[in-house]
Amino acid sequence: MLTDKLSRVSIAHLPTPLEPLPRLTAQLGGPELWVKRDDQTGLATGGNKARKLEYLVAEALAQGADTLITAGAAQSNHARQTAAAAAKFGLGRVLVLRGEEPPQVQGNLLLDRLLGAEVRWAGDLPLPEAMAQVAEELRAAGRCPYIVPYGGSNPVGASGYVAAMEELLAQCAERDMRFDHIALASSSGGTQAGLMVGARALGYEGHILGISVGPRAEALTHRLAGLATATADHLELDLTFAPEDFAVNDDYLGGGYGVVGELEREAIRTMARSEGILLGPVYTGRACGGLLDLIRRGVFSPGERVLFWHTGGTAGLFGYSTAMWPDQ
Secondary structure (H helix, E strand, C coil), rough: CCCCCCCCCCCCCCCEEEEECCCHHHHHCEEEEEEEEEHHHCCCCCCCCCHHHHHHHHHHHHHHCEEEEEEEECCHHHHHHHHHHHHHHCCEEEEEEEEECCCCCCHHHHHHHHCEEEECCCCCCCHHHHHHHHHCCCCCCCCCCEEHHHHHHHHHHHHHHHHHHHHHHHHHHHCCCCCCCEEEEECCHHHHHHHHHHHHHHCCCEEEEEEECCHHHHHHHHHHHHHHHHHHHHHHCCCCHHHHHHHEECCCCCCCCCCCCCHHHHHHHHHHHHHCCCCCCCCCHHHHHHHHHHHHCCCCCCCCEEEECCCCCCHHHHHHHHHHHCCC
């Protein structure tokens, strides 16, 4: 494997299932749709961060860390999975969450509490600055903290998705099939960057489309290029990337990050009612909504095979009940 030289702990249930979506395909009239079930990685309801955390936690342990610190929004899937990984390895866990504490503890925030995480609210302070303050406080108290970057998206974490691309291509080889397109939610960049490094290294010739859930395409493609190049260097691969190597669609940002609109509601209901698969309200709901719109607009031909990479987020649904049913 491309990541064999890296330290890694076992967290995720791998390989994740690769499943066809025949009812949704028929409903849309093609292309042939499949889903990669990274919502089934098994860490506190699953999600893509489990793959990244296998490498990040290994690095933390190698450095003698006794506490993981990370950051995110109040309903952060990444924060929830980081707290779960810390619990699994007997580490302290401090989550620095954006803004102020909400009136109700539900969804991912409820799971954070159940997992024993200490939650700090950043208020107006930028999350990196808030995490640095927490780390300094812990060091002063004699602790050894390890900061897990936002989204787990640095070269260490992104390596998990280099390995994921290798896993996918092995599953395709077993079935004697290939995907013309892979679509996924993209934000902090680690998942898409890792997949691109794996694709380039392994000769995958299909198209990888990141549907942005927050950043504008220009900013995100620059972030992806830098992260992919740094990830390749981390893996001692002679590869470099430029912003134009990455496809990012930012047409579906709606009301902004974490704001559920009709696009997300319709996609979540469509996937649930056609295939019995639950999407998340922030990432996968928006990305799938964008993919469904692109299919309806004829961007993909009926004869093509398209993979939706489900990155998880289902637990967040329980923090968005009002947004999912605004008329009730």
